[in-house]
Amino acid sequence: MNTIEIHTEFIKLQDLLKFANLVETGGHAKEVIQGGEVLVDGETCTMRGKKIRPENVVTYEGVTLQVAYAT
Numbered sequence: 001m002n003t004i005e006i007h008t009e010f011i012k013l014q015d016l017l018k019f020a021n022l023v024e025t026g027g028h029a030k031e032v033i034q035g036g037e038v039l040v041d042g043e044t045c046t047m048r049g050k051k052i053r054p055e056n057v058v059t060y061e062g063v064t065l066q067v068a069y070a071t
Helices: 013-019 024-033
Strands: 004-007 039-040 057-060 063-069
Touching: 013 039, 013 057, 024 057
Parallel strands: 004 063
Antiparallel strands: 039 057, 057 063
C-alpha cells in the first residue's frame, strides 16, 4: 500500500490519481473513473470529484493508495 500525504482536508479522486502518477492527465483520470476502474474503500466509484480523506483507501490497476495528513 502506498501512502500519499496531503496538506489539505481532502483531495479529489481525479487529483489523487494524477498526484500519485497513476494517470498522466485529467482526461485520462476522468476516463478510468467514469469507466468504473477505480475502487474507493472496495467499491467502484464513478465520481471523479469524490473527496478522498485519510480514512479512504483507493485502488486502481492493482495499486492501493492510503491518504494521510502531512505532519
